Amino acid sequence: MAAGAPRIFVSHLSGVAVFDPTGDQVGRVRDLVVMLRVGRRPPRLLGLVVELSTRRRIFLPMTRVTSIESGEVITTGVLNVRRFEQRPTERLVFGELLDRRVTLVETGEEVTVLDLSVQQLPARRDWEIDRVFVRKGRKGGAFRRGRGETLTVEWSAVTGFSLEEHGQGAENLLATFEQLRPADLANVLHHLSPKRRAEVAAALDDDRLADVLEELPEDDQIEILGKLKGERAADVLEAMDPDDAADLLGELPVEEQERLLGLMQPADAADMRRLMSYEEHTAGGLMTTEPIVLRPDATVADALARVRNPDLSPALAAQVYVCRPPDETPTGKYLGTVHFQRLLRDPPYTLVSSLLDDDLQPLAPDAALPVVAGFFATYDMVAAPVVDEAGSLLGAVTVDDVLDHMLPEDWRETEFHLDEQAGVGPAAGPGVGPAAGPGVGPAAGPGVGPVAGPGIGPGKGAGAHGS
Template sequence: MAAGAPRIFVSHLAGVPVFDPNGDQVGRVRDLVVMLRVGRRPPRVLGLVVELATRRRIFLPMTRVTGIDSGQVIITGVMNVRRFEQRPTERLVFGELLDRRVTLVETGEEATVLDLSVQQLPARRDWEVDRVFVRKGRKGGAFRRVKGETLTVEWAAVSGFSLEEHGQGAENLLATFEQLRPADLANVLHHLSAKRRAEVAAALDDDRLADVLEELPEDDQIEILGKLKEERAADVLEAMDPDDAADLLGELPEEDKERLLSLMKPADAADMRRLMSYEEHTAGGLMTTEPIVLRPDATVADALACVRNPDLSPALAAQVYVCRPPDETPTGKYLGTAHFQRLLREPPYTLVSSLVDDDLQPLSPDDTLPVIAGFFATYDMVAAPVVDEAGSLLGAVTVDDVLDHMLPDDWRETEFHLEESPEGDEGGTRHDA
């Protein structure tokens, strides 16, 4: 655990108000959603069930929580108000885990769960359940309980919560492969039956499913998306990288595409329409519309803070693009690129406008795949800006997008079928996370 990270007992969160960054109350905490794991590994806290003023209960991911303190929860202000629906791999803390009968591993004594504590992991936004507050002794009947000693123990010190190692449900499968990288989980998913693939996809959270969809072959993407409820399909598309989501939308029938776009946030739908207006194998068709964009008066410290965003791919985090306002693509005049290595060599108060590399000609949205590949090979780049005739930054093309379109169509089928190494190590699917 992070040094000094506060431990919060979940009983203290029941009914706690939830505030946006402006200090306006948006609802109250009604439960916590966790995912159990195989063995005695602590559960991961996925998010909160928040009841809005309208009585609607929604799911709030923990990645949206910026602070839990003094009887309140502060969020980023970005909420999806779709009604909360519990998924097969999810457990509700108040509704399912409290008052549960467990066994103390060391002594074999039975105990009742009175409370759980959660804590944030070091240098990450993930939260885990770490301690269990229990009362020893058996229940004394339907309306009374034999009083016994109370104590707080580590999660691993009790049994009766975690998943069994065996079993064929989607819950066990997801718990087993939780640590897989998206590309590796996509490989597993691709080789499941259509029925099992749909079950696992339905159980994944939106962000995880979005990451996995980006790594799947086109046919699998369309199949999985088609089996989701339309509202959820739109949410998953919003969570995908814009260029990957636009490619997927472009493969759908026109009626389905328009229906999904109508369910998306207007800004996200506008990005999709803009990307789909370009030919598929051009810089405009390959680019993402969400690179790091900074104004000329931003400092190196500002740039490094943006680069640290864990949601960015390594390619997108390798440089920032300096532009005049507006900051969203299409931006004001593009001034140049500041590379990550250069940022590391300068004092934090230095203006990024003094560090830009403006010698390289940026890509045009109509540049074709061979031109883009030649640009990356010639200048050893991992990402490149795409600028229109007016000088506005439209987005950035990353090297992984170029490779995806240059490799054979069936490269995902053969990538993981590795030969056995000389030392006898087994090849195949990677299980390092």
């Protein structure tokens, strides 16, 4: 990058695509790695944490960055694909510096860090953080207008970054991955430190946290749930898919299970107990108790209205199950299944009972995992009903539940194998190691603070920060 390059606010770098010299995308920026220095000297920017398409996070030294402009990062094309490991002397900008409470040296006033700017030093390849964008006033509410004066100050004008902070906020961190899918947000959460992970979990609403918990490794699930207050832990469990919540409850001590079940709504607690009564690797242990159930006199229009529910997974929305009342599992007699494609081919007034696919034998609750997997593979299904000996619909197994239990137990913590390809080489750099390290920051999302869009430098957002 040319000397005298414009200042870049780090919020503009969250999720930015990283390209090699030929224009092929190699990944996206997930965090920035800096090293704090003695006294009030600005931190040195060591490099970027880049997430590859395989979800592996690697370290990209700034010496391998040739350009940062127009919302993209260009590299020399030589990457070290070993997984990033944070070193004790390193700090992650998104994961550890944003939202921190620091003190203005001149007035002694506490302020909240909303953004930081980095700049390349003249005639050198070194980068450093030079300015801090902060908000005065009480903690929290960083994105609500009218909540305290904002200003940009030199790094040397604040103190407190080197101190361990308790109760660090999460508003700006959350904003950087607001649009992430639950699985991607879970990947972010997994790489944060336990302290930061607990703070972010506390800031998420119940539904969002429930979605994320379903995608986390078991140890992370137990850790986060254990740090939630009893009532909230029960609320989050109720918001989870019943089968996932039952799996999580099953990993807790019996006393803790009963305490949380006692805090849940009776109907939800009954579903949990029913699911926990089945062996884990059977159709009963895999199923959800909340498929779409319709009566025989329901119409195609009724079915499509239920399928449109945005809270349903694509697998559950792929078909509806027709049963005699009651409408909730365990229901009356199971009559058959109507697939989504069939619903699209018939008039809205058609009764679903006339469209039944009743040729396939439903799964028994004690069907073993290999039997369930074979059923899905043989009949190209994405969901299947689970019916007891009396003919009552107990629930439905979806293909994602089958995959979750067939993959290795640690599959959420590992990446797909990445073969060396052209342009990927053995370049080494700081912050690289063979093992996963805590504290990796947020993934793609909107910029932090009042910076709008992916623009870089004073022409695209720097002016909004002031100076």
